[in-house]
Amino acid sequence: MTTVEKPVYSVIGTRPIRPDGVEKVTGKAQYGADVHLPGMIYGRILRSPHAHARIRSIDTSAAAKHPGVLAVVTHGDLPAADDRVEELGETAVNVRELSSNILASDKVLYRGHAVAAVAAASPHVAEEALAKIKVDYEVLPAVVDVRDAMREDAPLLNEARRTKSMGGQVSDRPSNIASHNQFKAGDVEAAFAEADVVVEREFTTKMVHQGYVEPQNATAAWNSDGTLTVYTSTQGAFAVRAQLSEILRHPLARIKVVPMEIGGGFGGKTVVYLDPVAAVLSKKTGRPVKLTMNRAEVFEGTGPTSGTYIKIKAAAKDGRLTAVKATLAYEAGAYPGSSVGAGAMTMLSPYDVENFEIDAYDVVVNKPKTAAYRAPGAPAAAFATESAVDELTKKLGIDPLDFRRNSASRMGTRMVNGIAFPRIGNEETLDAAINSPHYRSPIEGPNRGRGVASGYWFNAGMQSSVTAAVNSDGTINLIEGSTDIGGTRASLAMQLAETLSVPYETIRPTVADTDSVGHNDVTGGSRTTFASGLAVYEAGMDVRRQMCARAAKLWSVDPDDVVYEGGKLRCTKDSTRELTFSELAKQSARTGGPIVGKASLLARGAGGAFATHIVDVEVDPETGKTTILRYTAVQDVGTAIHPAYVEGQIQGGVVQGIGWALNEEYAYDESGRMLNSSFLDYRMPTTLDVPMIDTIVVEVPNPGHPYGVRGVGEVPIVPPLAAIANAIADATGHRFTDLPMSPRRVLEALEGLE
């Protein structure tokens, strides 16, 4: 572990057991699908078999008469939605499009698009009834590839859609290109003309899924007083509540969203699919209704991340990166809103490059509407940049990490959006990679190669609200509203323990429902340990202030003469006056009532994260299979609150990246039918596909957080695609520009070489 100017902490940096751990290893933790309410019935959803079709009519009469069926709903059962954009935490959504995605209105835009839903006494009965719903479709030509969709003669998903450009221009012709943005500085053409070397390449990546093991689920109870309670698996209960409120036109305060334990999300569980359907089915039947997806529905009916096409031209002079010109086109899926903007804004962040011109296109296609997936937009863009940089260094005969070090961004370097970086740890991360045991060891043997790549992610701040209620025995209930996907109950409790200098075990954190805590944005953007951590720190400071005031009252001294230190209250004027945290907690009733620390904030000062990865591979020339021999991920995390969970985030992100690089893809036939909507055919990495993932945690504290926290979770998925491609290029002499680099693709390419 590399450390830069690190203060001494007592709790931060230790590895305690998480508060929710025992429940999770004994099977007692309640996930969304585990909810069982009295009188509960089950829903199932009918989905479109076509990638693109007009719905002429839906006849639900036979289904409604099927024995055991209690209700059938279609889009007509949802209130009419406004054509307007709502900010919903991390993303902005068009309410009408969101509503049409929940249950299709006039058209289905992808195979798997929800069309109708049935509630029945058992899921099997509901399933039987689905077969009795008659939908009359007028099948339309479909377009599933981003470049095809951009052609002028492409089938249009929406005849009214025009291309919006930066500065508010709108195209006069209808198009599948929803938006075009540009980032530009310097003079790329002049820089290309005087460069030592120039590389120009085109890259493609396929649509891939987050692959969380727990399918989406929602259980809704519409009560007779008009209040609605929804139990669900989500990264953000308040985001679900906001979407329900918009779609159902129901006041926020009358909707309670109970966040159950969540079985993975990675960005995919920020938008709603089932929740509004469960709500209207419950309203119609007067019974609680549970909906769960099966795995094929998860693949076909939820939001994966974009397939992409990226063209890049990059130049170097005097051993530095001097110019980049790039065109990025991302598939948004059925409705606009891909992550292309973030791809464009992160792809050059590891470099201090003066001349660039980046064009970003958001394109609709007949596939599921994309959702966020871990550092959304960045991995595909980094695949292009980092592959091109690798080729530049090969042409120049320079060590790829030295080249990156020479061109590295640092504090003051401007990002492509013109904003200057605050203190960042890019150079420290590169130095740690250069000096790592992995990079210093040789790579030997036939068909083996080594690759490196860097990556960047912004990390988010946003809104958090917490309360810390001090109990009379000195224990503390920490009430927070951030979904705990991978140990944030622990990382938040640890920050409170540090702030108050009390033992970690005395703090009991609870993730509350939307009735019980102030607004919290989604657990996404690597924000929770940072932003909710900031709120926890502020709430802890609030407790300290209140305790100082109480002690001053007890001692009849001026509050300014009381200090809180090491979990004790002391009078600076009288050394005999001292109370421990618990002693004062015991006296709260006598000194003015409960002591409750609060903080609600909009966190600014999120610190961006850099990562550099090193990977060794062996490519089997007989089968085309790539084996990952060794992997080291180096990352600036700011401060590692709970190092084991930091390592875990890095390792998990790397392995998702390995899957994306080598195997994962949405495979389609020409009609727009997904061919591999099961875990068997959509092959995510198993224990056998990966080695141990070594991590080197660099700590360059974020000045925007009292403990220096940066976000951790997302950037680890950014470098692997390019790092592995670069390693395969080193091993085989062939540069792969299309993902995934599956055995078949590799074999075809190697055979072509001979």
Place this chain on the structure above:
Amino acid sequence: MRRSQVQTRLNGNDIDFLCEPRQSLLEVLRDELGFTGSKEGCNNGNCGACTVIMNGRIVNSCCVLAVETEGAEIQTIEGVAHGEKLHPLQQAFLEEAALQCGICTPGFIMSAKALLEREPNADEARIRHWLAGNLCRCTGYDKIVKAVLSAEPQLQEAKQS
């Protein structure tokens, strides 16, 4: 649909239940008996989240029909700890931070338990081979494999005492 009565042994207790022939063991465990510790990730045998031990062998309970369990001995995640005393594998998963979201954890613990009962000294390669039927999307497997390795000496100690 006509329901049949099934008698079986679940976590050491004799039980009986009624089920439809089309219901899987996983469905009966979760929806009829309230044992929701076994999880559903795919419902077709590809993720291992529903792993239980049946007659000493690990099975994907989503792929076993409930009626097939007549007379069987079934162990689920709920039967692994003894009261407040965790099984060494459960303790190791906690200490090694081998779970993030935790949805895969019951399945991994059941699979690993069956392995270590057969091969108490399984090495990394063997563990990776044995656990290849259990998907985890959060951890990258590193800490899971380490947790299983670290449980081995604890388990042997527990056996001896």
